[in-house]
Amino acid sequence: MTKPITITDVKVILTQPSGPRLAVVKLLTSEPGLYGLGCATFTQRIHGVREVIERHLTPFLIGREVSRIEELWQMMMVHGYWRNGPILNNAISGIDQALWDIKGKLANMPVFDLLGGKSREAAQVYVHADGASPDEVAANATQLVDQGYRHIRVQQGLYGGNSNSFNKPVGAPGGAYFDPKRYQNATLRMLEEVRNHLGDEIELLHDVHERLTPSEAIRFARDIEEFRLFFLEDLLAPEDLHWFERVRAHTTTPLAMGELFNHPLEWRTLIEGRLIDFIRMHVSQMGGITPARKAADLAHLYGIRTAWHGPSDTSPVGHAANLHIDLWTPAFGIQEWYRPSEIDYEMFPGLPRVIDGYLYPNDRPGLGIDIDEKLALEYPVADIVEEWTQARRPDGSAARP
Numbered sequence: 001m002t003k004p005i006t007i008t009d010v011k012v013i014l015t016q017p018s019g020p021r022l023a024v025v026k027l028l029t030s031e032p033g034l035y036g037l038g039c040a041t042f043t044q045r046i047h048g049v050r051e052v053i054e055r056h057l058t059p060f061l062i063g064r065e066v067s068r069i070e071e072l073w074q075m076m077m078v079h080g081y082w083r084n085g086p087i088l089n090n091a092i093s094g095i096d097q098a099l100w101d102i103k104g105k106l107a108n109m110p111v112f113d114l115l116g117g118k119s120r121e122a123a124q125v126y127v128h129a130d131g132a133s134p135d136e137v138a139a140n141a142t143q144l145v146d147q148g149y150r151h152i153r154v155q156q157g158l159y160g161g162n163s164n165s166f167n168k169p170v171g172a173p174g175g176a177y178f179d180p181k182r183y184q185n186a187t188l189r190m191l192e193e194v195r196n197h198l199g200d201e202i203e204l205l206h207d208v209h210e211r212l213t214p215s216e217a218i219r220f221a222r223d224i225e226e227f228r229l230f231f232l233e234d235l236l237a238p239e240d241l242h243w244f245e246r247v248r249a250h251t252t253t254p255l256a257m258g259e260l261f262n263h264p265l266e267w268r269t270l271i272e273g274r275l276i277d278f279i280r281m282h283v284s285q286m287g288g289i290t291p292a293r294k295a296a297d298l299a300h301l302y303g304i305r306t307a308w309h310g311p312s313d314t315s316p317v318g319h320a321a322n323l324h325i326d327l328w329t330p331a332f333g334i335q336e337w338y339r340p341s342e343i344d345y346e347m348f349p350g351l352p353r354v355i356d357g358y359l360y361p362n363d364r365p366g367l368g369i370d371i372d373e374k375l376a377l378e379y380p381v382a383d384i385v386e387e388w389t390q391a392r393r394p395d396g397s398a399a400r401p
Contacts, residue, residue, distance in 0.1 A: 004065045005106070006030045010058040010095070012040065012050045015376035018341040020313035021046045022381075024371055025053065025094030029066055029102065036066075036101035037371060039284045039318030040094025042086050044386055052091040056080065061095065066106075069099045073290045084262045089287045096288025097321050097367065104366035111321075111367055115293060115328040122358035123326035125310075125337035126151035126205055126230075130158065134193035141194055141202075148356035151203040151230060151334055156190040158388070159209035159401070172396035176387060179394050180212055184220050191227040203230035210237035210260075210400050211391070217243070221251040230334070231256040231278050231307070237400050238266060244275040256280045259309040267295055271302050278333050282309040284318050289325065296329040305333025312338040316348035320369040323352050323359055335359060347375045 011026040023040040042049050060079055064072060076092045077083045104111045112118055127144055129152050131137035141152045161183035168177065187206065194204060206229060212220060217235045224232060231254040236243055238260050247255065256278035261267050262285060270276045279299050283292045296306050306329060308322045319338070326332050337359060345351050350369035352359050362368045391401040 007061045007064050012053050014381045015379045016381045017343045017379045022315040025098050027098035036098035037317045038094040038097030039315040040090045041315045042090040043313040048087045049090045066102050090284045093284035093288035096290050100289045101366040108365045111324040112327040118327050119330050122360045123335045125335045125359050128153045130155045134190040138194045138197040150357045153205040175390040175392040177392045195227050205230050207233040208235045210234050214243040218250050221253050278307040280307040296331045300331035307334045310336035316351040320367045347372050
């Protein structure tokens with residue numbers, strides 16, 4: 001009987017090559033030269049994720065068989081008794097994705113083949129266009145269209161408009177201020193300009209980023225209908241999910257939701273009620289490939305499509321994992337893409353590339369991506385206090401970011 005391959009060590013590689021702080025897990029095995037990589041990036045709490053992996057999950061994992069992915073996922077989730085939450089889920093994701101990477105290498109197959117094989121040759125992506133004015137947003141979006149992209153997320157002044165030009169109380173604290181009414185009016189003007197500039201052939205998307213109250217959100221979703229968005233993202237906060245029934249009753253604008261979700265009950269309710277059109281969870285936030293494929297299967301049963309969260313604070317390993325799920329699932333809708341820097345491509349050999357708006361895999365086994373650890377060490381993470389999450393309304397009241 002062949003001796004099973006087991007986990008011998010778990011390394012957490014922290015690096016910051018081109019903006020956000022990233023966490024990559026490297027799972028070492030008893031088979032010489034065999035290892036797997038996974039994304040565990042929760043950039044705002046990067047050190048917390050590392051502590052969970054190194055001090056809690058690693059002692060539990062040493063000596064476990066690498067083939068038992070489902071069992072290990074279930075046991076990691078309950079091993080600390082209290083479960084879910086972004087720090088734990090991201091830590092588990094790093095392990096889970098690395099185990100899938102290893103399984104693919106052992107089988108000499110890409111992960112998308114392990115999942116069931118391709119449903120498509122490449123994944124269509126959307127990218128971001130921002131600007132301080134409607135003209136600037138339209139100009140930046142045009143540049144992306146000229147590069148072959150056909151799905152563009154458009155924002156003016158980042159989330160909620162992010163303006164400091166309005167009247168604030170004396171002594172108001174610092175923060176990322178925004179005015180919901182100004183934001184809505186400015187966004188409607190911006191969308192009109194961009195739609196007129198690009199025409200109807202280009203798909204437009206917009207991210208509210210949970211900056212509106214439920215009543216404001218319903219009005220905004222109705223007002224935005226005329227611009228025929230591909231989808232409107234994060235219209236409401238996770239705390240306000242029960243309002244989606246009312247939103248559905250008032251607008252035909254396609255809705256996408258999920259990047260802040262941690263628990264299956266959060267996305268299951270929206271899927272089973274057909275209250276959204278796209279699930280866009282952060283794959284590492286939900287715990288890795290193992291729960292993501294289950295969510296994709298559930299979404300497919302209800303005619304809902306995937307649009308996994310894919311910003312720059314997903315590591316390149318995480319983007320590779322997203323792509324493998326995208327290529328396999330029949331529920332695929334669109335994939336967010338962050339346009340990597342050249343240092344990203346140098347540090348992470350095998351990072352997928354886009355051609356004319358489509359993201360293509362390579363033919364390597366596993367996730368098809370590696371990391372240059374020596375180069376990663378040359379880009380250590382900086383300890384910072386996040387500013388954009390310190391959201392405030394005009395009177396200085398703290399708000400959800």
